[in-house]
Amino acid sequence: MTTQLALSQILNGLQLGVLLFLLAAGLTLVFGIMSFVNLAHGSLFMLGAYFGAAAFAKTDSFLVGVFAAVVGAGAVGLLLDRFALTKLYERDHLDQVLATFGLILFFNELIRIIWGPGSIFMQVPDALSQTVNMFGISYPSYRIAIIGVGLLVALGLYLLIQKTRVGMLIRAGATHPAMVASLGVNIKWLNTLVFALGAALAGLAGVMAGPIISVQPGMGEPVLILTLVVIIIGGLGSIRGAFYAALIVGVVDTLGRAFMPTIMRGIFERNTADAAGPALASMLIYLLMAAVLALKPQGLFPTSAGAVR
Amino acid sequence: MRPLKTLAIAVAVATAATVTQAQIKIGFVAELSGPQAPLGQDQYDALMLLVEQNGGKLGGQAVQIIKEDSQLKPDVANQVVDKLLEKDKVQIITGVTFSNIMMAVHKKITDKGVFLIGSNAGPSPIAGAQCSPYFFSTSWQNDMQAEVVGKYASDKGYKSVMAMAPNYQAGKDFVAGFKRTYKGGTVVDEIYTPLNQQDFSAELAQVASKKPDALYVFYPGGLGVNFVKQFQQAGLNKSMTVMSASTVDGTTLPALRDAALGMLSGTFWGPDFPNEANQKFVAAFEKKYNRIPSQYAAQSYDAAQLLDSAIRKVSGKVDNKKAFHAALKAADFKSVRGNFKFGANQFPVQDMFMFDVAKDSKGRVSLRTVSKPLVGHTDSYVGQCQMKTL
Numbered sequence: 295m296t297t298q299l300a301l302s303q304i305l306n307g308l309q310l311g312v313l314l315f316l317l318a319a320g321l322t323l324v325f326g327i328m329s330f331v332n333l334a335h336g337s338l339f340m341l342g343a344y345f346g347a348a349a350f351a352k353t354d355s356f357l358v359g360v361f362a363a364v365v366g367a368g369a370v371g372l373l374l375d376r377f378a379l380t381k382l383y384e385r386d387h388l389d390q391v392l393a394t395f396g397l398i399l400f401f402n403e404l405i406r407i408i409w410g411p412g413s414i415f416m417q418v419p420d421a422l423s424q425t426v427n428m429f430g431i432s433y434p435s436y437r438i439a440i441i442g443v444g445l446l447v448a449l450g451l452y453l454l455i456q457k458t459r460v461g462m463l464i465r466a467g468a469t470h471p472a473m474v475a476s477l478g479v480n481i482k483w484l485n486t487l488v489f490a491l492g493a494a495l496a497g498l499a500g501v502m503a504g505p506i507i508s509v510q511p512g513m514g515e516p517v518l519i520l521t522l523v524v525i526i527i528g529g530l531g532s533i534r535g536a537f538y539a540a541l542i543v544g545v546v547d548t549l550g551r552a553f554m555p556t557i558m559r560g561i562f563e564r565n566t567a568d569a570a571g572p573a574l575a576s577m578l579i580y581l582l583m584a585a586v587l588a589l590k591p592q593g594l595f596p597t598s599a600g601a602v603r
Numbered sequence: 604m605r606p607l608k609t610l611a612i613a614v615a616v617a618t619a620a621t622v623t624q625a626q627i628k629i630g631f632v633a634e635l636s637g638p639q640a641p642l643g644q645d646q647y648d649a650l651m652l653l654v655e656q657n658g659g660k661l662g663g664q665a666v667q668i669i670k671e672d673s674q675l676k677p678d679v680a681n682q683v684v685d686k687l688l689e690k691d692k693v694q695i696i697t698g699v700t701f702s703n704i705m706m707a708v709h710k711k712i713t714d715k716g717v718f719l720i721g722s723n724a725g726p727s728p729i730a731g732a733q734c735s736p737y738f739f740s741t742s743w744q745n746d747m748q749a750e751v752v753g754k755y756a757s758d759k760g761y762k763s764v765m766a767m768a769p770n771y772q773a774g775k776d777f778v779a780g781f782k783r784t785y786k787g788g789t790v791v792d793e794i795y796t797p798l799n800q801q802d803f804s805a806e807l808a809q810v811a812s813k814k815p816d817a818l819y820v821f822y823p824g825g826l827g828v829n830f831v832k833q834f835q836q837a838g839l840n841k842s843m844t845v846m847s848a849s850t851v852d853g854t855t856l857p858a859l860r861d862a863a864l865g866m867l868s869g870t871f872w873g874p875d876f877p878n879e880a881n882q883k884f885v886a887a888f889e890k891k892y893n894r895i896p897s898q899y900a901a902q903s904y905d906a907a908q909l910l911d912s913a914i915r916k917v918s919g920k921v922d923n924k925k926a927f928h929a930a931l932k933a934a935d936f937k938s939v940r941g942n943f944k945f946g947a948n949q950f951p952v953q954d955m956f957m958f959d960v961a962k963d964s965k966g967r968v969s970l971r972t973v974s975k976p977l978v979g980h981t982d983s984y985v986g987q988c989q990m991k992t993l
Contacts, residue, residue: 299812306804411640413828413858418836425838434836437804506836507801508828508858510638516799552805555794568793572770576797 298431303552304545309437311544312444316499317517318524318536319451320492326531326597327468328485330379331387333394335521336514337401338493342367342500343509344405347416356419363501364494371493375486383485402511413510440502447495448537455533464488468531520547523579527586529593539594543579550578626665627914627921630687630696632680632708633723635672638825641854642899643672643700646722648892649884649900650697653907656887661907662914669693673700677707684708688715694921695720697906700899702726702745702773713737716924718931722906723899725950727776731987734948739931741909742902743871744950744982745773748848749780751869751955752819754976756781756846761816762788764846767806767830768821770795777821777848783983791815801829807837817844827851828858835862851960853897853970860968863960871951872901872940873958873970880937895969901939912936928993946981948988955980 321335345366350359378397382390417423422436455461467474467484475481500514507513524543528535555571562570586594631650633643647670659665669691673680687693688711696712697720699705705724712719713735725744729735756764766781768774778793792813794806810818822830827850834840846867853874856863874885874895884904888896896904909931916930917923934945946952955977958970 296812299808302808302811303805306802306808309804310802406636406640411636411638411644412854413638413825415858415860417860417862418832423836425836432838434838436836506829506833508825508832510825510828512638513801513825516801548805551796551800552809568795572795572797576800 298429299552301429302431302433303548305433305437305441306552307545307548308541309440309444309544310548311541312441312448313499313503314517314520314524314544315444315537315540316447316495316502317521318528318540319447319533320495321521322525322528322531322533322536323464323488324492325525327464327488328383330383331390331394332379332492333391333518334374334397334401335492335496336518337398338367338371338496338514339500339503339517340401340405340511340514341370342497343416343504343513344409344414344500345497346501347414347504347509348409350416350419356421359504360498360501363497365497367497367500368490368494371496372486372490374493375489379489380482398515405511409511411511413508416504416509418505436505443498443502447498451533460487520579523583525593527583527593529595529597531597532593532595535593535595535597543582546582547579550575554578626667627661627695627919628667628669628691628693629661629910630684630691630693631668631670631698632673632683632687632696632704633698634675634700634704635670636674639675639700642723642824642897643698645854645897645900646698646700646903649888649896649902649904650722650907652884652888652891653904653911657911661911662916662919664914664919666914673704673708675701675704677703680704680707681711684711688712688717693717695910697910698722698903699724705729709733709735709738718921718924718927720906720909720931722903725982727984730948730950730982731984734988734990736928736949736991736993738949739909739945740950741905742951743953744984745776746780746783746984747955747977747980747982748870749777749821750784750980750983751957751977752846752848752867753781753784754955755867755869755957755974756788756817756819757784757786758974758976759817760787761844763791763815764788764817764819765810765813765815766790766793766819767803767810768793768795769798769800769826771798773823774798774821778819780983781819781848784977788816790819801826803830803833804837807833807839810843811837811839815843817846820845820847820850822847823849824855827855831855831859831863831866840865846957851970852899853895854899856960856968856970857894859960863968864962866960867973868958868960868970869955869976870898870958871953871955872898873956873972874901875963875970875972876939876941878937878939878941881939881941884939895963895967905936905938905940905943908936908938909934925993942979946985947990948982948985949990950982950985952979952981954978 342363346359346363349362418436425432426435471481524539528539554575558567558571633646635643671683695718699721700723702724709729719738721740723742725740730744766778851863851866851868912935913930917926921927956975957973959973961971963969
């Protein structure tokens with residue numbers, strides 16, 4: 295277990311973490327502000343990947359692909375909010391879960407009809423197809439770009455929520471929606487804006503993940519589960535919590551997968567270790583979630599009475 | 604006049620009845636929805652290719668193909684097979700994509716005395732203890748595709764190999780199959796990843812730090828796309844040999860293209876096989892469907908050819924089960940893979956090849972034959988099969 299190996303595993307963990315953050319930020323905002331459970335968030339991730347892959351293939355420009363993914367997923371989010379989900383905001387969470395689960399099936403089938411059931415081609419942009427050497431390790435430059443984009447988005451969100459007038463309205467709308475509305479702000483449009491922003495971020499995560507994972511129907515579901523773990527650990531509605539929790543989940547998951555089998559082999563004999571190691575590694579983040587829920591039921595960074603931070 | 608007219612109607616009705624009776628009903632069951640659908644679609648397209656080439660006939664007899672989607676759900680597979688057996692009363696069923704589906708329907712179909720021509724999944728129990736005279740496979744027993752890679756690694760003299768596979772039964776089987784034929788070196792590490800894991804960066808970093816002579820992987824479908832992309836992005840393709848089973852194939856190469864160049868894969872057939880039957884098949888498939896056929900298409904095309912030959916031998920009398928069984932067992936057709944015959948458990952005895960991913964003559968990324976590590980290979984479970992006679 296050399297330091298180089300540990301370092302590259304930590305980078306892998308960070309990269310997974312920022313990807314999860316892009317997803318978790320939108321989901322936690324929607325939950326924190328509108329108290330709305332949106333299981334279809336993974337579908338927006340998938341749509342982002344498909345929009346990005348299609349635009350990239352058409353224009354040969356990855357930036358156009360990213361633009362298409364962000365705008366496309368954001369637009370779908372906007373339409374979803376205005377036409378499908380508004381009626382659900384007043385309903386209880388079970389209705390929301392059922393309805394958005396139906397949306398998952400709908401989007402998976404829609405994608406299958408348009409693009410076919412197999413995975414479609416999406417490559418790393420040429421400029422980022424190399425590996426970079428740093429601190430004695432060689433690491434894919436595309437993954438470094440993902441880390442960079444994720445951190446930039448985190449900074450941007452922080453500035454947006456804390457330093458701008460829109461951010462102030464979002465924060466106020468979360469805690470005192472009636473008061474904000476009575477001051478002449480259209481709270482519905484504010485909610486739609488937040489929803490579309492979350493969708494755009496999910497689309498960004500999708501297009502960034504597209505060159506790494508297989509772009510296929512249903513690709514959003516595994517990542518949605520991790521995202522839900524992140525927002526539970528981070529505290530519902532807390533962007534800061536989502537950021538730290540995403541990084542923690544990313545690093546814990548990656549290090550667990552990387553080193554747990556070896557550690558288990560030091561304790562048990564080979565056969566037992568080979569069976570238990572991967573199993574325990576894949577349980578690790580859920581154990582972490584259980585521990586957080588036991589000790590701090592509101593998550594690591596709880597928001598007071600639905601406030602957004 | 605009246606009696607004559609009645610007679611004429613009676614004759615007409617009787618003729619119509621014999622015509623419908625002469626039509627042989629064949630059930631086709633496969634995964635046709637979800638991420639696995641490209642496999643089932645290739646199976647279906649290849650079957651229909653031969654049926655359409657023969658003008659809706661197999662073995663000179665009109666056939667009706669009844670298509671059912673098993674959705675990779677054993678309970679759904681059971682329902683559609685019940686429908687085929689009880690309502691449609693099919694005489695033959697072909698297809699079946701996944702091993703767990705095969706295990707769910709194999710006994711039900713063969714117990715009923717209906718012939719099942721498997722054109723993909725070949726789980727070990729039905730090649731061994733549960734073998735049935737009513738089951739024939741035109742693909743392989745699962746382990747064969749792993750065993751050929753193990754033999755290749757031995758031939759190459761690789762001293763250290765790492766293995767990676769998803770953590771489920773087939774993943775374990777494919778690693779076990781590899782180890783059965785890999786001699787002269789050691790499997791230094793086996794990495795099993797959760798079946799739903801999409802990102803292999805952590806595992807690839809482990810592999811890179813251990814520097815084995817070669818890496819053996821089994822990642823079917825979309826998992827294979829993930830693995831190959833990430834392996835290439837990590838820059839490992841420049842320094843390490845990847846030998847794969849069921850990872851890069853005709854269904855995933857379109858999503859991988861250049862990222863897969865140089866990957867090795869072990870199986871029984873490749874689109875570049877020079878034999879005449881294959882050249883004809885590949886050309887016709889590409890013309891009709893505008894894509895390179897995958898091995899799943901080849902397997903299913905051979906299933907169609909097998910049926911064609913056997914139905915012709917019995918002149919359409921598939922209800923004579925003893926004769927039809929003998930006609931199937933004879934395997935009197937020109938397989939697209941070249942050498943083909945059935946072993947005692949009615950799985951193919953066949954040559955197994957290694958391929959690498961390379962550009963074909965039209966510049967498309969495809970599989971290219973590298974070597975033939977196993978000649979006339981029989982699967983490892985035939986000894987456990989005590990075949991009943993019909």
